[in-house]
Amino acid sequence: MNQITVNDLVEKIERFAPPYLAEDWDPIGLSFGSKDKLVKKVMLALDVDATTIQEAKENHVDLIFTHHPAVFKAPKLLNSDDTRRQDYIELIKSDIAVYSAHTNIDAAENGMSDWLADALSFPENRSIVSTIREEFYKKIAVYVPVEAAEKLRTAMHEAGAGEVGQYNDVSYDMLGVGHFTPSDGAHPDRGEVGESETVEELRIEMLFPESIRDRVIQSILTNHPYEEPVYDLYTIENQKKAYGFGRIAPVETTTEEMITQLKETFNLSHLRYAGQTSSRIHKKVAIFGGSGENYYKEALAQGATLFITGDVSYHGAQDMLRDGMDVIDPGHFIESIFVPKMKEQLNQWKNLHQWDLEILEARLQKDVFKFS
Ligand SMILES: [Zn+2]
Missing domain, CATH: 3.30.70.120 (Alpha-Beta Plaits)
Structure with a gap:
């Protein structure tokens, strides 16, 4: 068994999801800890929040590997007056490193966009909604x-x-x-x-x-x-x-059928949609992880009439409807597919290189939204 450092892991991840694929505004990478730190336990999570940090502490985790970066907006003060900053202080005190791969994993081949398309059984002859490179x-x-x-x-x-x-x-x-x-x-x-x-x-x-x-x-x-x-x-x-964000594929479905499929696939009790009639037949469907409403025109130009993405706003949905695009919002949390998918990938590397590594999934994190 081989001992590994944060750096060994980061090298593998960045070959899979090269940092040059990330958007300029996106603070990906190692936000806490040292590259030389030994990693015996890594925990996968969608976000770094107080629940995840607590779970990591209880399990003596060395590194939390997340999709969403830990520090989107750098604080000017590091006192404990604010709950976000309390999280940061806790990470440093507990010597837990945090590494994130975000838009680089969204754009990577066989990354987030493909995971979501695979989960919905989109055929292989899919194309990219928004090509960045x-x-x-x-x-x-x-x-x-x-x-x-x-x-x-x-x-x-x-x-x-x-x-x-x-x-x-x-x-x-x-x-x-x-x-x-x-x-x-x-x-x-x-x-x-x-x-x-x-x-x-x-x-x-x-x-x-x-x-x-x-x-x-x-x-x-x-x-x-x-x-x-x-x-x-x-x-x-x-x-x-x-390389790029979102996937579009020839999928024949009605809006209603796709809603059922999304609920089953991602274990959702409810979701929002806006469309003409729920029985409308679509021949091309696009899925875009995270918040993709600003990209719907690129999907429309490629012939999609149904757009699946999270965080859809009222006015965003109005624009789409005006342009003839139906939209289903299954929530941002479907990106937690990151956890099992990355676990699969880490396990492959672990077996190939005989890593002395325990791979945990954050289990306590839940979607922030509830339905009542
Ligand atoms: Zn996201």
């Missing part, structure tokens, strides 16, 4: 002696290369012969200085999104046996990867 794919071709190929391939996959759609660890090999003559000053892995050498080599090709380019190249430089590894890098112009 697009990047080209790169193709790398690297030449390596046959017997050193597997180690290199594994290292490149670990760096994230070999992605094609929903497939991982994709590569293509071609067998060939490499020729070279090491010159004075070279320290060849094989062959002698001044003598020509022939080696049976594989050309391994892989695709990866350009944002991880440095990591992939570094994996080659550290795992290739040659002093001067040879690789070619191409931009693939016909494949782009996109």
Whole structure:
């Protein structure tokens, strides 16, 4: 079993949900504690509130990992005159670290937006409601002696290369012969200085999104046996990867059916909706975690007639109705899907790397709204 620090965990999370995907206003990251702190117990929660902090203290948790950041508005004073500040003081006194991944997880591939779409069984051919970033794919071709190929391939996959759609660890090999003559000053892995050498080599090709380019190249430089590894890098112009908020998919449903499905999926007794008639048939539906009413026009432009999002305001709903968009508000708390989904992900890393880590779910946190 391997001991891990906050930093070990953060590195994994930020590969899954890169911080550059977060909105500028969003204070994601480590808000309390030190990166070097050992983590034996992590607790997952949607928010950091007094209930969660108490639960974390009782369970001797080292790190609370939340979706919503702990400090949205930095206090100018840190006395205990205010309940929010009391929470902060409690976290520091109890030496509990807090890390949050928010809009970066909303926009990440297979993050919040996809979790919600998956929960509603949206088909895979879904698109993004609001795209915030697009990047080209790169193709790398690297030449390596046959017997050193597997180690290199594994290292490149670990760096994230070999992605094609929903497939991982994709590569293509071609067998060939490499020729070279090491010159004075070279320290060849094989062959002698001044003598020509022939080696049976594989050309391994892989695709990866350009944002991880440095990591992939570094994996080659550290795992290739040659002093001067040879690789070619191409931009693939016909494949782009996109990131963004919300998902829209061809889903045939009535408003009423979707309401029933939402209630069952997210265990809701009531929810609000605004629409023409509850029997209206929709062919395309969009879901947007958190508060998405400002993004409905992007969903409308892509053909959605039903928009599912939290925190819908009176005037926001009026605007949507005027534009022909029906809206269902299942509440912001459906984002607590973060807890089981992230637990699944942390467990995968834990098993893969033999982490000495206990993963807890905050159980006492409830939706702030009640219906009576
Ligand atoms: Zn949220």
